[in-house]
Amino acid sequence: MTLRPALSHILTTTDPWEKASAARSVVAKWHRGNLAWERDETSWPDPARRDRPPLAPPSAMAKRGLGSAAGRRALLHAVAHIELNAIDLAVDMLGRFMDEVDEDARSGFIADWLSVADDEARHFTLVADRLEEMGGTYGDLPAHDGLWMAASRTKDDFIGRLAIAPLVLEARGLDVTPPMIEGLTRAKDTQSAAVLQQIYDEEVGHVAIGARWFRFACGKARINPQTTFNERVERYFPGGLKRPFNTDARDRSGVPRDWYEGASVT
Numbered sequence: 001m002t003l004r005p006a007l008s009h010i011l012t013t014t015d016p017w018e019k020a021s022a023a024r025s026v027v028a029k030w031h032r033g034n035l036a037w038e039r040d041e042t043s044w045p046d047p048a049r050r051d052r053p054p055l056a057p058p059s060a061m062a063k064r065g066l067g068s069a070a071g072r073r074a075l076l077h078a079v080a081h082i083e084l085n086a087i088d089l090a091v092d093m094l095g096r097f098m099d100e101v102d103e104d105a106r107s108g109f110i111a112d113w114l115s116v117a118d119d120e121a122r123h124f125t126l127v128a129d130r131l132e133e134m135g136g137t138y139g140d141l142p143a144h145d146g147l148w149m150a151a152s153r154t155k156d157d158f159i160g161r162l163a164i165a166p167l168v169l170e171a172r173g174l175d176v177t178p179p180m181i182e183g184l185t186r187a188k189d190t191q192s193a194a195v196l197q198q199i200y201d202e203e204v205g206h207v208a209i210g211a212r213w214f215r216f217a218c219g220k221a222r223i224n225p226q227t228t229f230n231e232r233v234e235r236y237f238p239g240g241l242k243r244p245f246n247t248d249a250r251d252r253s254g255v256p257r258d259w260y261e262g263a264s265v266t
């Protein structure tokens with residue numbers, strides 16, 4: 001079997017737990033040398049989803065404090081949904097845009113995004129398992145499709161996808177996760193706090209991978225990364241970037257401040 005159909009199988013797997021385990025097994029097969037890369041012109045699928053969780057607009061999401069068990073379950077449910085989308089985003093980056101990368105850089109590109117897909121699959125399972133321990137289950141609350149919608153606008157633009165998925169959406173995760181960890185710690189839910197801490201630590205690496213390939217793609221196109229980032233944010237993320245930024249984590253990811261400070265900020 002070759003890599004692209006294996007990736008497409010992850011995307012079209014409907015059950016979230018099966019999707020996560022399919023992602024992990026494709027990554028393991030690749031590392032064992034059991035999957036070859038081959039150019040492939042077949043059409044690329046959209047991700048498959050179960051009918052649960054029901055999708056609703058972001059504005060319809062109930063805001064509940066972390067002081068209650070229901071509020072903490074709602075937070076974990078939202079994070080599980082993000083991680084499930086993140087599996088598809090990493091797989092889509094690879095399957096959809098693999099041919100944008102020249103042969104000498106290709107194995108690095110594949111290794112990077114497979115490592116992200118593997119992490120996201122582990123993150124989904126960690127969070128979904130923790131949610132079960134808390135008496136919930138992934139799928140039993142509404143969720144919103146904002147992540148996938150934001151990314152899908154860039155499906156024909158490799159540089160745009162690199163700007164939006166890792167450098168806007170995942171970088172936003174770096175901004176918002178520390179206050180969640182603090183809230184969970186204050187509520188004495190140290191187990192959930194530890195799960196989010198692990199995810200947070202690993203997400204710094206995902207943003208770093210995004211920054212590296214964004215620079216690579218801009219270098220190849222001979223365009224300025226900072227102005228290109230701003231232009232793509234304006235085009236695909238018209239609401240602009242939200243402050244406050246976690247500049248410390250963003251620095252560790254190697255994202256220069258002038259990229260996001262210069263992007264339209266609401």
Ligand SMILES: [Fe+2]
Pocket residue numbers: 083086119120123199203
């Ligand atoms: Fe993640």
Ligand SMILES: [Fe+2]
Pocket residue numbers: 086116120170203206
């Ligand atoms: Fe991630």
